[in-house]
Amino acid sequence: MHSTFVRPLNAIAVMASGKGSNLRVILDAVQAGTCPVDVRLVISDKEHAQALQIARAAGVAQVEFINPKDYASREAFDAACCERIETVGCQWVVLAGYMRILSDVFVQYFSGRVINVHPALLPSFVGADGVGDALKYGVKISGCTVHLVDEVLDGGPILAQMAVPVLEDDTRETLHARIQQAEHQLYPETLRRLVTQAFEISGRRVIWQSQA
Ligand code: GRF
Numbered sequence: 001m002h003s004t005f006v007r008p009l010n011a012i013a014v015m016a017s018g019k020g021s022n023l024r025v026i027l028d029a030v031q032a033g034t035c036p037v038d039v040r041l042v043i044s045d046k047e048h049a050q051a052l053q054i055a056r057a058a059g060v061a062q063v064e065f066i067n068p069k070d071y072a073s074r075e076a077f078d079a080a081c082c083e084r085i086e087t088v089g090c091q092w093v094v095l096a097g098y099m100r101i102l103s104d105v106f107v108q109y110f111s112g113r114v115i116n117v118h119p120a121l122l123p124s125f126v127g128a129d130g131v132g133d134a135l136k137y138g139v140k141i142s143g144c145t146v147h148l149v150d151e152v153l154d155g156g157p158i159l160a161q162m163a164v165p166v167l168e169d170d171t172r173e174t175l176h177a178r179i180q181q182a183e184h185q186l187y188p189e190t191l192r193r194l195v196t197q198a199f200e201i202s203g204r205r206v207i208w209q210s211q212a
Contacts (some may be wrong), residue, residue: 010195013041013090015081015098020051021180022096022117022187027058029188037195041088043081045100062088068100078106085110094191095149099128104151114149115194117187119179121145121161126154131176140166142175144183146190148206157206159199160190 016023023042029035041062042055055063064084071077082105085093095116107114120130122145127133134142143163148156162182166175193199198209 010037010092011040011088011090012037012092012094012191013043013085013088014039014051014055014094014096015043015045016051016096017044017046017049017099018051018097020049020054020096022183023051024054024058025184026094026096026188026191027054027060029192031058035188035192037092037191040090041085043084045077045098051096074100075103075105078103082106082109092191092194096187101153102149107149107151111150112148115159115191116147116149116154116156117183118145118147118154119176119183121163122147122154122158130154131179132172135166135170135172135175142166142179144179144186146186157201157204159194159206160186162186 014023014026026035027039030037030039039060041064042051042060043064043066044052045066045068047065047067052063052065066077066080066084068077071080091113093110093114095114102114118130120134121143124139125133141163143161145158146160147154147158150156162185164178164182193208197211200207200209
């Protein structure tokens with residue numbers, strides 16, 4: 001498969017379940033003028049997620065807790081999120097510590113328009129505990145990956161990666177903190193590239209076009 005994408009539009013929805021530090025650095029980059037996106041909507045599946053407070057404090061227009069318990073199935077919950085994202089008019093969905101696995105229906109609906117940041121160098125250490133799994137395995141280098149989301153968990157084409165060392169006295173917490181420093185550089189920067197720079201996907205390879 002060989003296809004070219006050029007994305008002229010840049011309204012995004014962010015989905016987050018946790019403390020929202022990646023959301024915060026994206027909002028900071030927007031504010032600083034270094035990431036030309038319009039964060040139109042922030043959705044959380046957790047009522048008290050700090051991400052929601054960060055979004056409200058930054059003045060994001062639509063900040064919504066959508067309660068999974070109000071829906072009969074994962075698909076029904078995802079359909080409700082889809083509907084909100086469409087209604088608000090977002091072209092991109094940015095996952096920032098979103099802890100639910102997206103259903104195929106969601107991924108197919110926004111095919112090629114959902115990105116995620118994972119706290120390991122994919123394809124190593126997929127899943128919910130990429131940091132702990134890397135530490136237990138004993139790798140000396142880990143890092144973070146920004147990737148397109150497809151139907152395979154943590155399996156979509158890789159947009160960008162950044163490596164960090166694993167130190168002898170690392171705990172899960174210290175390693176995650178170092179990886180998050182890398183995420184905080186890489187995620188806003190990759191989002192900027194995504195909306196300003198064309199790329200091709202050849203097989204699994206994302207090939208960024210040189211900028212004019
Ligand atoms: C990040 O480490 C990210 O890699 C993972 O979840 C964490 C979210 O952190 N997917 P935060 O909520 O953005 O601080």
